[in-house]
Amino acid sequence: xxxxxxxxxxxxxxxxxxxxxxxxxxxxxxxxxxxxxxxxxxxxxxxxxxxxxxxxxxxxxxxxxxxxxxxxxxxxxxxxxxxxxxxxxxxxxxxxxxxxxxxxxxxxxxxxxxxxxxxxxxxxxxxxxxxxxxxxxxxxxxxxxxxxxxxxxxxxxxxxxxxxxxxxxxxxxxxxxxxxxxxxxxxxxxxxxxxxxxxxxxxxxxxxxxxxxxxxxxxxxxxxxxxxxxxxxxxxxxxxxxxxxxxxxxxxxxxxxxxxxxxxxxxxxxxxxxxxxxxxxxxxxxxxxxxxxxxxxxxxxxxxxxxxxxxxxxxxxxxxxxxxxxxxxxxxxxxxxxxxxxxxxxxxxxxxxxxxxxxxxxxxxxxxxxxxxxxxxxxxxxxxxxxxxxxxxxxxxxxxxxxxxxxxxxxxxxxxxxxxxxxxxxxxxxxxxxxxxxxxxxxxxxxxxxxxxxxxxxxxxxxxxx
Amino acid sequence: xxxxxxxxxxxxxxxxxxxxxxxxxxxxxxxxxxxxxxxxxxxxxxxxxxxxxxxxxxxxxxxxxxxxxxxxxxxxxxxxxxxxxxxxxxxxxxxxxxxxxxxxxxxxxxxxxxxxxxxxxxxxxxxxxxxxxxxxxxxxxxxxxxxxxxxxxxxxxxxxxxxxxxxxxxxxxxxxxxxxxxxxxxxxxxxxxxxxxxxxxxxxxxxxxxxxxxxxxxxxxxxxxxxxxxxxxxxxxxxxxxxxxxxxxxxxxxxxxxxxxxxxxxxxxxxxxxxxxxxxxxxxxxxxxxxxxxxxxxxxxxxxxxxxxxxxxxxxxxxxxxxxx
Ligand code: SF4
Ligand code: SF4
Numbered sequence: 001x002x003x004x005x006x007x008x009x010x011x012x013x014x015x016x017x018x019x020x021x022x023x024x025x026x027x028x029x030x031x032x033x034x035x036x037x038x039x040x041x042x043x044x045x046x047x048x049x050x051x052x053x054x055x056x057x058x059x060x061x062x063x064x065x066x067x068x069x070x071x072x073x074x075x076x077x078x079x080x081x082x083x084x085x086x087x088x089x090x091x092x093x094x095x096x097x098x099x100x101x102x103x104x105x106x107x108x109x110x111x112x113x114x115x116x117x118x119x120x121x122x123x124x125x126x127x128x129x130x131x132x133x134x135x136x137x138x139x140x141x142x143x144x145x146x147x148x149x150x151x152x153x154x155x156x157x158x159x160x161x162x163x164x165x166x167x168x169x170x171x172x173x174x175x176x177x178x179x180x181x182x183x184x185x186x187x188x189x190x191x192x193x194x195x196x197x198x199x200x201x202x203x204x205x206x207x208x209x210x211x212x213x214x215x216x217x218x219x220x221x222x223x224x225x226x227x228x229x230x231x232x233x234x235x236x237x238x239x240x241x242x243x244x245x246x247x248x249x250x251x252x253x254x255x256x257x258x259x260x261x262x263x264x265x266x267x268x269x270x271x272x273x274x275x276x277x278x279x280x281x282x283x284x285x286x287x288x289x290x291x292x293x294x295x296x297x298x299x300x301x302x303x304x305x306x307x308x309x310x311x312x313x314x315x316x317x318x319x320x321x322x323x324x325x326x327x328x329x330x331x332x333x334x335x336x337x338x339x340x341x342x343x344x345x346x347x348x349x350x351x352x353x354x355x356x357x358x359x360x361x362x363x364x365x366x367x368x369x370x371x372x373x374x375x376x377x378x379x380x381x382x383x384x385x386x387x388x389x390x391x392x393x394x395x396x397x398x399x400x401x402x403x404x405x406x407x408x409x410x411x412x413x414x415x416x417x418x419x420x421x422x423x424x425x426x427x428x429x430x431x432x433x434x435x436x437x438x439x440x441x442x443x444x445x446x447x448x449x450x451x452x453x454x455x456x457x458x459x460x461x462x463x464x465x466x
Numbered sequence: 467x468x469x470x471x472x473x474x475x476x477x478x479x480x481x482x483x484x485x486x487x488x489x490x491x492x493x494x495x496x497x498x499x500x501x502x503x504x505x506x507x508x509x510x511x512x513x514x515x516x517x518x519x520x521x522x523x524x525x526x527x528x529x530x531x532x533x534x535x536x537x538x539x540x541x542x543x544x545x546x547x548x549x550x551x552x553x554x555x556x557x558x559x560x561x562x563x564x565x566x567x568x569x570x571x572x573x574x575x576x577x578x579x580x581x582x583x584x585x586x587x588x589x590x591x592x593x594x595x596x597x598x599x600x601x602x603x604x605x606x607x608x609x610x611x612x613x614x615x616x617x618x619x620x621x622x623x624x625x626x627x628x629x630x631x632x633x634x635x636x637x638x639x640x641x642x643x644x645x646x647x648x649x650x651x652x653x654x655x656x657x658x659x660x661x662x663x664x665x666x667x668x669x670x671x672x673x674x675x676x677x678x679x680x681x682x683x684x685x686x687x688x689x690x691x692x693x694x695x696x697x698x699x700x701x702x703x704x705x706x707x708x709x710x711x712x713x714x715x716x717x718x719x720x721x722x723x724x725x726x727x728x729x730x731x732x733x734x735x736x737x738x739x740x741x742x743x744x745x746x747x748x749x750x751x752x753x754x755x756x757x758x759x760x761x762x763x764x765x766x767x768x769x770x771x772x773x774x775x776x777x778x779x780x781x782x783x784x785x786x787x788x789x790x791x
Binding site for chain 2: 005006007008009010011012013015017039042043044045046047048050051054055058059060061062064105109110113118119121122123124125126127128147150151153154157158160161162163164165166167168169170171172174178179180181288290291298359360361363434438
């Protein structure tokens with residue numbers, strides 16, 4: 001038995017350490033640990049509730065818009081305010097643009113260096129060695145698109161900034177709607193950028209995914225995890241949130257069901273927090289206890305009715321029935337690409353639905369006391385914010401973020417998190433170069449639409465129909 | 467093309483919006499002057515501590531020069547957690563290797579605050595002899611042999627969001643944990659790519675830029691947002707918005723532009739696309755040491771606020787003449 005430590009796992013945002021035990025060339029046990037703590041929940045206490053939108057964005061610079069959206073939903077809920085149609089749509093345009101940015105940066109700039117050989121200059125040197133299998137032509141194409149993707153993802157951010165003011169950390173999503181109105185010139189500029197991005201997604205991103213999946217088709221067999229899924233849903237299509245582009249649901253033990261938010265709990269048995277962190281997110285508190293016996297991570301262990309769930313693009317596509325070919329490291333990558341295509345199409349429709357001149361924000365009043373819940377999807381999965389307002393100020397705030405689901409440590413019952421489960425069974429022929437481990441970790445990005453019959457596990461990849 | 471003088475370079479840095487000229491400053495002919503040790507490119511180590519990675523993401527939004535060019539032609543980015551191909555041990559081996567090979571020649575860029583004191587282990591990076599190493603220790607170790615240190619983003623420069631409120635992670639600014647090495651602060655939540663690359667190129671090519679009392683380069687942080695703002699005439703005439711989505715000065719809705727020193731209104735973000743007030747949102751003075759505690763509540767008019775016992779945020783320079791009309 002040999003212990004392999006990867007600290008840090010790079011090419012993701014934040015700090016992740018992964019430790020695996022290998023025996024006979026295979027992973028037999030795994031631990032995932034978050035190694036950085038900032039304590040947002042305590043930072044928020046006592047503030048003007050409206051400020052939560054701007055403050056919580058700073059949880060993540062890669063998916064700030066998801067936090068802004070979750071916070072705004074929680075405040076809309078707590079304040080009892082009805083967001084006007086334009087406000088709903090502009091929020092969708094801001095969030096959708098960042099989904100595209102996030103999926104593209106993940107595939108090209110965060111994942112590809114696991115599979116593609118880059119020129120031997122910093123920052124590409126000293127990577128793990130092993131089975132880099134692409135032929136010269138494909139390798140060159142993907143290196144070229146790594147750089148092209150940097151430009152396209154920048155344009156995604158420019159698209160977001162048209163309505164969001166700036167990115168990262170947009171400023172237009174506020175309690176009650178958006179500060180930004182549906183200006184005609186902004187709509188036109190958004191449409192223009194979107195056309196170029198859509199072209200890249202359809203022509204390059206889809207094909208590059210196919211090429212990668214073909215060359216590494218054995219990754220359809222590994223990295224499975226719990227195969228339970230959770231999605232809170234995102235992109236409301238009507239003003240009452242009845243219909244959403246990405247639906248809410250759970251899939252547990254092979255059975256689909258609706259989301260019962262009361263079943264979400266957090267568990268800190270193996271996390272560096274005290275007992276107050278255990279329970280329902282509308283009641284828990286987060287008090288750091290570094291060095292606590294038996295703990296190994298700053299990440300808590302959220303569970304749904306006690307079950308471990310995977311969240312993210314594969315979970316969403318699976319629950320919606322849009323992609324159900326398999327659960328593996330490569331299926332996550334494919335599902336992400338398909339979702340990018342789905343969102344690209346929808347953004348164009350939403351632009352048409354904007355009504356220049358109509359209001360985008362509703363007035364809000366901060367109540368003396370209230371509670372609110374904001375549920376949305378981040379590129380990386382289900383995101384929930386819970387707020388309690390007292391004396392017109394934030395009394396408590398709790399955020400349960402996607403990577404807590406995916407990279408959670410073991411819970412009190414000893415059940416490992418989704419990523420920890422997915423790593424078991426992976427081949428590690430060379431303990432000094434655990435390539436399959438980093439590939440599988442990245443498949444979660446700890447960040448479609450049509451019909452997709454893309455991939456059958458183990459078989460060559462078929463066609464993408466976007 | 468002839469070599470640029472420092473004065474000309476500063477003019478290019480100061481040029482704003484579409485006219486921004488850093489591209490001209492980073493042409494190959496000019497790069498020759500770098501004659502950096504790592505294949506002609508200056509070695510850079512970029513460490514991320516208590517941050518959201520937003521500054522790294524924002525750096526990728528650089529347009530002139532394109533970030534791809536920066537990575538391949540301008541700098542030699544030896545260490546950067548979000549971008550480097552290496553992971554785990556091979557990645558961590560880079561730091562001692564750079565420290566030794568390029569002592570006195572590499573630039574250290576720090577993003578994020580530093581956990582200190584009894585909370586120093588709240589942020590760790592890599593292991594030594596099977597034990598986690600604190601981020602604070604890496605910052606000190608790598609700063610000791612750097613040519614200069616550039617703290618990027620408000621977390622690294624002033625503590626920012628992680629140091630707000632009860633400061634649960636003992637977060638401090640880079641300036642609080644290092645000494646004896648030239649330090650430049652480039653705040654922003656997140657940073658603007660021009661301000662970081664402009665500062666870096668200045669440091670490489672011309673040495674330390676002129677800094678203000680907070681160690682910020684004056685070329686980017688010398689003017690007040692309120693003085694540059696396109697809605698300033700509305701402020702002076704007393705035309706205040708009563709709802710964010712209305713056209714009008716946002717002062718009464720919480721804008722902290724009068725206490726922010728930054729060129730946002732003219733430089734704008736995301737390839738000259740927009741900035742906070744242009745999107746009808748108040749400036750929250752994200753480049754100031756008081757962000758976020760002394761610049762909030764974000765949507766409440768500024769002079770009346772400030773935690774008990776501390777002075778209320780007041781404009782340093784911008785005159786509040788139309789404020790009470
Ligand atoms: S208060 Fe704000 S919106 Fe008004 S002029 Fe000053 S910076 Fe511009
Ligand atoms: S306008 Fe104010 S809040 Fe916006 S980026 Fe500039 S300094 Fe920061």
